[in-house]
Amino acid sequence: MNNPFETINQRxxxxxxxxxxxxxxxxxxxKSENLTVKETSALLKVSEQxxxxxxxxxxxxxxxxxxILLxxxxDIENSLREVKSLKYKRN
Incomplete structure (x- = not known):
């Protein structure tokens, strides 16, 4: 028969x-839905300017x-998906 203290210790x-x-x-x-400019700059790792x-x-x-700009x-995620090079943009 098993020792009851062993089963208790195991549990x-x-x-x-x-x-x-x-x-x-x-x-x-x-995650908050609206971000300030400071939070956005930290998220994108760019300056506030x-x-x-x-x-x-x-x-x-x-x-x-x-x-305050919110x-x-x-919108940030959508703009990152739509990143297009302006150099090669067709008119």
Missing amino acids: LSNIENILLGIKQTPVEEP SVHNYIKKGFLPALKVGR IKRS
Whole structure:
């Protein structure tokens, strides 16, 4: 007959392994839909002035709320998909 303490210790170690696995998995923070110019520049790894230039040239659509420019994450992803070389653009 099995020792009851061995089965209890085995179950406790299984629970401990499960809890450690849960603790070590990274938790994804929910991504905000609207980004500021600073957050956009960090995401694209460019300067804030470049983001302002992209908005001014029409590459990135932005919404102005007061003095803050907000850029939708989906608009950023769409503009990255539509990157076209201006050098070879046909008229």
